[in-house]
Amino acid sequence: MKTGARTLIEALQREGVDTIFGYPGGVVLPIYDELYDSSIRHILVRHEQAAAHAADGYARASGRVGVCLATSGPGACNLVTGIATAYMDSIPIVALTGQVPTALLGNDAFQESDITGITMPITKHNYLVKNAADIDRVVKEAFYIAGTGRPGPVLIDLPKDVSTGEVDEASSPPAAISLRGYQPTYEGHVRQIDKALDLIAEAERPLVYAGGGVILSGASAELREFIETAAIPVTTTLMGLGAIPGDHPLNLGMLGMHGTAAANFAVTECDLLVAIGVRFDDRVTGKIEAFAPNARIIHIDIDPAEIGKNKKVDLPIVGDVGRVLRAMLARMKKRGDTANWVNRTGTWKAQFPPAYRDDDRLRPQYIIQQLSDLMKGEGIVVSEVGQNQMWTALYYCFRKPRSWITSGGLGTMGYGFPAAIGAHFARPGETVVDVAGDGSFQMNIQELATVAHNNIPVKVVILNNMYLGMVRQWQELFYERRYAYTELSPVDFVKVANAYGVEGMRVEEKADVRGALETALSHDGPFVLDFRIEREENVFPMVPAGAAINEMIGVRNP
Amino acid sequence: MTSHTLSVLVENRAGVLSRVAGMFSRRGFNIESLAVGTCEEPGMSRITIVVNGDDAVVEQVMKQTNKIIDVIKVSDLTEHESVERELALIKVAAETGAARAEIMQIANIFRAQIVDVGTRTLVLQVAGDTDKIEALEKLLRQYGIKELVRTGKVALLRGSKTVKTSK
Numbered sequence: 001m002k003t004g005a006r007t008l009i010e011a012l013q014r015e016g017v018d019t020i021f022g023y024p025g026g027v028v029l030p031i032y033d034e035l036y037d038s039s040i041r042h043i044l045v046r047h048e049q050a051a052a053h054a055a056d057g058y059a060r061a062s063g064r065v066g067v068c069l070a071t072s073g074p075g076a077c078n079l080v081t082g083i084a085t086a087y088m089d090s091i092p093i094v095a096l097t098g099q100v101p102t103a104l105l106g107n108d109a110f111q112e113s114d115i116t117g118i119t120m121p122i123t124k125h126n127y128l129v130k131n132a133a134d135i136d137r138v139v140k141e142a143f144y145i146a147g148t149g150r151p152g153p154v155l156i157d158l159p160k161d162v163s164t165g166e167v168d169e170a171s172s173p174p175a176a177i178s179l180r181g182y183q184p185t186y187e188g189h190v191r192q193i194d195k196a197l198d199l200i201a202e203a204e205r206p207l208v209y210a211g212g213g214v215i216l217s218g219a220s221a222e223l224r225e226f227i228e229t230a231a232i233p234v235t236t237t238l239m240g241l242g243a244i245p246g247d248h249p250l251n252l253g254m255l256g257m258h259g260t261a262a263a264n265f266a267v268t269e270c271d272l273l274v275a276i277g278v279r280f281d282d283r284v285t286g287k288i289e290a291f292a293p294n295a296r297i298i299h300i301d302i303d304p305a306e307i308g309k310n311k312k313v314d315l316p317i318v319g320d321v322g323r324v325l326r327a328m329l330a331r332m333k334k335r336g337d338t339a340n341w342v343n344r345t346g347t348w349k350a351q352f353p354p355a356y357r358d359d360d361r362l363r364p365q366y367i368i369q370q371l372s373d374l375m376k377g378e379g380i381v382v383s384e385v386g387q388n389q390m391w392t393a394l395y396y397c398f399r400k401p402r403s404w405i406t407s408g409g410l411g412t413m414g415y416g417f418p419a420a421i422g423a424h425f426a427r428p429g430e431t432v433v434d435v436a437g438d439g440s441f442q443m444n445i446q447e448l449a450t451v452a453h454n455n456i457p458v459k460v461v462i463l464n465n466m467y468l469g470m471v472r473q474w475q476e477l478f479y480e481r482r483y484a485y486t487e488l489s490p491v492d493f494v495k496v497a498n499a500y501g502v503e504g505m506r507v508e509e510k511a512d513v514r515g516a517l518e519t520a521l522s523h524d525g526p527f528v529l530d531f532r533i534e535r536e537e538n539v540f541p542m543v544p545a546g547a548a549i550n551e552m553i554g555v556r557n558p
Numbered sequence: 559m560t561s562h563t564l565s566v567l568v569e570n571r572a573g574v575l576s577r578v579a580g581m582f583s584r585r586g587f588n589i590e591s592l593a594v595g596t597c598e599e600p601g602m603s604r605i606t607i608v609v610n611g612d613d614a615v616v617e618q619v620m621k622q623t624n625k626i627i628d629v630i631k632v633s634d635l636t637e638h639e640s641v642e643r644e645l646a647l648i649k650v651a652a653e654t655g656a657a658r659a660e661i662m663q664i665a666n667i668f669r670a671q672i673v674d675v676g677t678r679t680l681v682l683q684v685a686g687d688t689d690k691i692e693a694l695e696k697l698l699r700q701y702g703i704k705e706l707v708r709t710g711k712v713a714l715l716r717g718s719k720t721v722k723t724s725k
Contacts, residue, residue: 117576182627
C-alpha cells in the first residue's frame with residue numbers, strides 16, 4: 001500500500017510536472033513530506049497569492065499547465081486572486097489545496113474553508129477528493145480539463161485523511177479519460193469556413209482583430225500567413241500582443257481604451273471584422289453599439305459561449321484558432337483587393353504613432369523604448385497592472401508569442417513579480433523583466449525573498465511616480481484632479497531590495513536610463529531598478545469610459 | 559421576453575446543482591422555476607429550469623450551462639411539443655360542511671385529489687400546467703388557503719423523441 005500523498009506526487013510526475021510553487025501548512029504536511037525527496041522542484045513563495053501567480057506565469061511562458069500548492073483555510077483563500085486571474089485570461093493551472101480531514105468537513109474546523117465552493121465561479125472545474133483511490137483519476141482529469149479546449153484553472157482539494165489514506169500499490173489511473181460533459185470542438189465547420197472566405201474575398205476594408213486565443217492555440221505562424229496571404233491589416237488585444245511581430249507592416253498595434261489611433265480608426269471604418277480568439281471585452285470595444293459599426297463580423301473561437309455574448313456576429317466559427325486558420329489557408333481560392341485599405345491604415349499608422357513629449361525629463365515611455373531596444377524581442381516581459389502595463393503595451397515592440405505576460409482580464413496588481421518568477425522556471429536561461437509601478441510592486445514585494453533565496457535572475461523595472469498612476473490619471477481627467485487616496489509615500493526600493501539581499505539602483509536622470517538597464521540585464525541575479533519618473537505622466541491615447549473607440553483623447557501628430 | 563423550459567442532463571454528483579444555480583445568479587439569469595431529481599440513466603440527474611429572456615439571453619444561458627463540466631446536455635423544450643407539469647399541495651380552510659362540499663366539488667372538476675382531511679382543513683394535491691394550478695389556487699382563495707407548496711416544473715418531449723446524452 002502507498003499513501004494518498006505518494007499517489008498524488010506520482011500522478012503529478014506522470015503529468016510531467018517539474019516545478020510546484022507553494023507554501024506549506026498543517027494539513028498539507030503529508031504532501032510536503034512526499035515532495036521533499038521527489039524529483040519535483042518546489043519553490044517556496046512568501047505568500048500563497050504569489051504561488052498561484054507564479055504557476056500562471058509558468059503556464060503562460062511555457063504553454064504547459066502550471067501547478068501551485070497551499071494549505072487549507074487561509075492558504076487556500078490566498079490563492080483565490082491568482083486563480084481568478086488565470087480564469088479571466090484562460091490560463092491552465094492546477095491548484096492543489098489541503099483540506100481538513102473528511103470527518104471534520106462542515107464543522108468549522110481549524111483552518112477550514114469551503115474552497116471548492118469559493119472557487120466554483122473562478123475555476124473551469126474543481127474537485128473535493130473524498131477517497132484516496134480517486135486521486136489518480138482526479139489528477140488526470142484535472143490536467144486534461146485545465147489544458148484542453150479553452151484552458152483554465154482547476155482546483156483539487158485534498159483532505160488530510162485522503163493524503164494519509166491508503167491506495168493499492170498496483171493501482172493506476174484510468175487508461176482513458178471519460179468526461180461525457182466535456183467535449184471541446186476543435187475543427188471548424190467547413191461550410192462556415194467557406195462562407196467566411198467568401199466574405200473575406202468580397203470585403204474592401206477587412207480587418208483582423210486577434211487576441212489571447214491565438215497565443216493559447218499556438219497559432220501565431222498561421223495568423224501571420226493568413227494576414228499576409230489575404231493582405232489584411234491586423235490589430236491585437238492586450239492579450240494578443242506578440243501574436244504578430246510589433247513591427248510587421250500589417251500590424252496596427254493594440255486596439256481599445258489605450259489602443260493606437262490607427263487600430264481604433266481601422267475598427268471603426270472596416271467593412272469586415274475577422275475576430276480571432278477574442279471575447280469583445282469592454283476595454284476593447286468601448287461603447288459596444290459603436291464598435292465596428294460598418295462591419296460584418298466573423299468570430300472564430302473555441303468557446304461557443306463567447307459567440308454573440310457581447311456583440312452580435314454574422315458568421316461564427318467554433319473551433320481551435322490554429323486549426324481553423326489552417327483550414328482557411330488551405331481552402332482560400334481568391335483574395336479581395338485590399339491595396340487601398342492597407343495603404344490607408346498604413347497612413348494612419350505613420351501619422352498617429354503613440355507619442356509623448358521626448359524632452360530631457362525622465363519619462364516612462366522612454367524607459368520602455370530603451371528596454372525594448374536592448375531586449376530586441378528576445379526574452380520575456382511581464383507587467384504589473386495600470387500605467388506601467390499600458391506604457392509597455394504601447395511602447396515595447398513584441399516580436400514573439402509568449403514574450404509578453406500580463407493580467408488582462410482581472411487586472412491584478414501584484415501579478416507581475418510572482419508571474420515573472422514562474423516564467424523564469426518555465427524558460428530558464430532567458431531574460432525575464434517585470435515592468436512595475438510602485439503601487440503594484442508593493443502588493444507582492446515580499447517575493448524579493450523568493451528571488452533572493454533561489455537567486456532567480458528576474459529584473460524589476462519600477463516606474464515609480466509615487467502614485468497609483470492609472471487611478472490618478474482618471475482623477476485628473478474625470479474627477480477635477482481630486483487625488484483621493486492615490487498618492488503613495490516615497491519608498492526607497494533599493495534599500496528594500498538590499499534588505500532582502502537583492503541588488504538595486506535608483507535612476508533619476510534620463511541620461512542614466514540605458515546604462516542602468518544594461519547593468520540590470522547583465523547582472524547575474526535578481527535586480528531592482530527604481531526609476532523616479534515624471535509623476536503626472538499620462539497614458540495616451542485614451543478612450544473615456546462609455547465612448548466609442550474612435551473618440552480618443554491625446555491623439556496628436558508627432 | 560418569453561419563458562423557456564430547459565431540460566438539463568447532469569452528472570449526479572455532489573455540488574452539481576450549486577454549479578448550475580451559481581452560474582445563473584453570477585451571470586444575472588433569472589430562474590423562474592427549478593426542479594431536480596434522478597432520471598432514467600443511472601448516475602445522472604435531470605434538472606428542469608424555466609428561464610425568462612429573449613432569444614439571445616436564452617442562447618447564452620444554454621451555452622454557459624453547457625460549459626459546466628458536470629453538465630452533459632442542455633435542451634430547450636420550448637422549441638418542441640412537450641408535456642409540462644408541476645405539482646402543488648394546497649391546505650385550504652374547510653370550517654363548515656358547506657365549504658367542505660364545495661371544495662371537494664372544485665377538486666373534482668380540477669381532477670385534484672384530497673390527500674388529507676383534518677377537522678378544519680383539507681389538503682388538495684393537484685398536478686398540471688402552471689395555468690391550471692393558478693386557476694385552482696384562485697378559486698380556493700375564497701375559503702382561505704392556509705399553506706401552499708409547489709414543485710418546480712418538470713417536462714418531457716412528446717412522442718418518441720428524448721433528451722439524451724452526447725453533448
